[in-house]
Amino acid sequence: MQYQAPTTVESAVSALTAAEGDCHILAGGTDLLVRMRSGMVSPAAILDIKKIAGLRNIAREDGGWRIGAAVSCAEMGEHDGLGSDWPGVVEAANLIGSVQIQGRCTIAGNLCNASPAADSVPALVAAGATARIAGPNGTRETAVQNICTGPGATSLGKGEFITSILLPAKKPNSGDAYLRFIPRTEMDIAVVGCGIFLTLDNEGVCASARVSLGAVAPTVLLVEEAAQALVGTTVDETALGALAAACSSAARPINDKRGTIEFRTHVSGVLAQRAAKIAKKRAGGSS
Amino acid sequence: MSNIHVTTSVNGDPVEFLCGSQDTLLDVLRDRLGMTGTKEGCGTGDCGACSVTVNGRLICSCLMLGAEAEGSEIGTIEGMADGDALHPLQRKFIEHAALQCGICTPGILVASKSLLESNPEPTEEETRYWLAGNLCRCTGYDKIIRAVMDAAHEMREAS
Ligand SMILES: Cc1cc2nc3c(=O)[nH]c(=O)nc-3n(C[C@H](O)[C@H](O)[C@H](O)COP(=O)(O)OP(=O)(O)OC[C@H]3O[C@@H](n4cnc5c(N)ncnc54)[C@H](O)[C@@H]3O)c2cc1C
Ligand code: FES
Ligand code: FES
Numbered sequence: 001m002q003y004q005a006p007t008t009v010e011s012a013v014s015a016l017t018a019a020e021g022d023c024h025i026l027a028g029g030t031d032l033l034v035r036m037r038s039g040m041v042s043p044a045a046i047l048d049i050k051k052i053a054g055l056r057n058i059a060r061e062d063g064g065w066r067i068g069a070a071v072s073c074a075e076m077g078e079h080d081g082l083g084s085d086w087p088g089v090v091e092a093a094n095l096i097g098s099v100q101i102q103g104r105c106t107i108a109g110n111l112c113n114a115s116p117a118a119d120s121v122p123a124l125v126a127a128g129a130t131a132r133i134a135g136p137n138g139t140r141e142t143a144v145q146n147i148c149t150g151p152g153a154t155s156l157g158k159g160e161f162i163t164s165i166l167l168p169a170k171k172p173n174s175g176d177a178y179l180r181f182i183p184r185t186e187m188d189i190a191v192v193g194c195g196i197f198l199t200l201d202n203e204g205v206c207a208s209a210r211v212s213l214g215a216v217a218p219t220v221l222l223v224e225e226a227a228q229a230l231v232g233t234t235v236d237e238t239a240l241g242a243l244a245a246a247c248s249s250a251a252r253p254i255n256d257k258r259g260t261i262e263f264r265t266h267v268s269g270v271l272a273q274r275a276a277k278i279a280k281k282r283a284g285g286s287s
Numbered sequence: 288m289s290n291i292h293v294t295t296s297v298n299g300d301p302v303e304f305l306c307g308s309q310d311t312l313l314d315v316l317r318d319r320l321g322m323t324g325t326k327e328g329c330g331t332g333d334c335g336a337c338s339v340t341v342n343g344r345l346i347c348s349c350l351m352l353g354a355e356a357e358g359s360e361i362g363t364i365e366g367m368a369d370g371d372a373l374h375p376l377q378r379k380f381i382e383h384a385a386l387q388c389g390i391c392t393p394g395i396l397v398a399s400k401s402l403l404e405s406n407p408e409p410t411e412e413e414t415r416y417w418l419a420g421n422l423c424r425c426t427g428y429d430k431i432i433r434a435v436m437d438a439a440h441e442m443r444e445a446s
Contacts, residue, residue, distance in 0.1 A: 003291060003308040003354045026352075033311070033350045034331045046308070048355060074344065098420020099398070101332055103344040104351065186419035187333070 002045040009134045017136045017159035028104035031113040063169025069108035088176030092123035108162040114148040117190040117215040123178035125212040126195030135160035148219045174199040175282025177275040190215045191259040194271040196279045206230045216251035223250040235280045244269030291354045298366025306353035313337045315353035324364035335421035338394035345401040364393035376438040383434035387425035395421045399435045
């Protein structure tokens with residue numbers, strides 16, 4: 001196996017494009033090294049992106065935040081501005097694994113690993129985040145929800161990789177939240193995850209909303225009906241009831257050792273209600 | 288397979304090593320540098336026995352390649368005591384009998400030191416969350432938590 005650590009995006013793209021056989025991007029390595037050790041993958045080459053200038057920064061852009069693909073989740077948690085604009089995204093990123101894992105793992109790696117239960121992805125989808133992708137034909141941008149196409153599969157083409165993720169400018173009176181259910185209190189994989197972003201108008205009426213669910217389908221779901229259940233309401237008990245019903249009916253989970261279909265379907269609605277209350281509070285709404 | 292030449296510092300001393308591209312930092316520490324204080328429990332990031340710091344940040348050395356360590360500062364359990372003088376955390380672990388088989392202990396000490404550097408006055412809850420990535424199959428954790436809280440207290444008094 002070859003180990004390469006290019007210092008520019010261009011040389012990384014050339015190396016990826018020229019690679020014969022499996023060339024894997026290495027960000028934090030908290031998924032890749034585990035899969036290599038278990039023999040699930042045996043790459044011909046590994047391309048470490050952490051030495052590429054600019055990929056380790058969190059920078060202001062058009063009022064939002066651009067997060068380099070090599071920024072660890074711990075660094076996101078330590079950044080003041082990012083956490084006050086997008087607390088839900090930052091909390092989701094810091095639910096991943098332990099302190100040790102958070103010191104290494106990235107949100108782009110969480111996304112590209114394409115686990116249906118990835119914690120940061122529903123939060124990013126709810127926030128309306130976009131990914132910047134470098135490749136042989138230059139740079140393109142796409143919404144985060146277009147990246148995963150199924151468990152372990154992404155829409156990235158040969159020679160392409162994510163260089164950064166952009167969280168849009170936070171609107172006034174808006175707030176986001178992410179909650180997951182796990183049987184333990186730490187170090188476990190989401191049985192259900194739910195991300196919610198909503199905006200209130202001056203009267204406290206919900207003007208727009210985005211609701212996402214993780215771990216209940218092959219990819220993270222953006223649930224339009226759930227958003228519609230909130231828009232035009234004050235996010236009161238009636239709206240929360242409709243939100244829960246919409247989420248439970250959108251969930252298409254599987255049975256496994258961590259949860260049954262019935263349980264996951266129910267918990268989708270419960271978590272959505274709780275996350276909506278937190279998002280509403282963060283948007284400045286009265287509880 | 289060609290070896291990769293890596294220049295780092297370990298516990299403040301300059302260290303150079305050769306490693307294979309697949310070797311983890313844990314493999315390098317134990318098998319190339321003979322520093323066997325860092326333990327391997329699972330090799331998959333779950334148990335924390337392999338905890339070290341890299342550029343001041345706590346990580347699992349089983350989930351980092353040796354090659355990635357180029358230019359970085361590594362801190363291991365071997366750097367914790369000052370000569371024969373044990374670090375307060377080490378002393379408190381002995382006083383509180385916070386270990387039995389001892390496999391988890393180096394990792395827990397390194398992780399606890401890292402906690403107290405960023406938060407000298409952690410609550411018990413914060414301590415338990417911080418150490419959630421360090422598994423111990425012997426002690427039941429209670430004595431570990433008491434030892435860390437006591438060491439934190441002593442270190443605050445001393446400073
Ligand atoms: C003990 C433990 C606990 C964990 N707990 C959780 C948890 O609670 N929740 C959770 O969601 N996950 C969890 N994980 C999984 C993992 O930590 C996360 O998915 C993490 O975010 C992966 O990021 P990384 O940077 O380490 O990815 P890597 O391992 O470096 O990469 C993951 C995959 O994505 C590809 N990739 C990485 N970056 C890019 C990029 N920029 N462009 C294109 N492809 C890329 C890699 O080639 C690889 O296939 C856990 C893992 C461990 C070991
Ligand atoms: S050996 Fe690294 S976490 Fe278990
Ligand atoms: S003392 Fe044996 S695992 Fe902790």
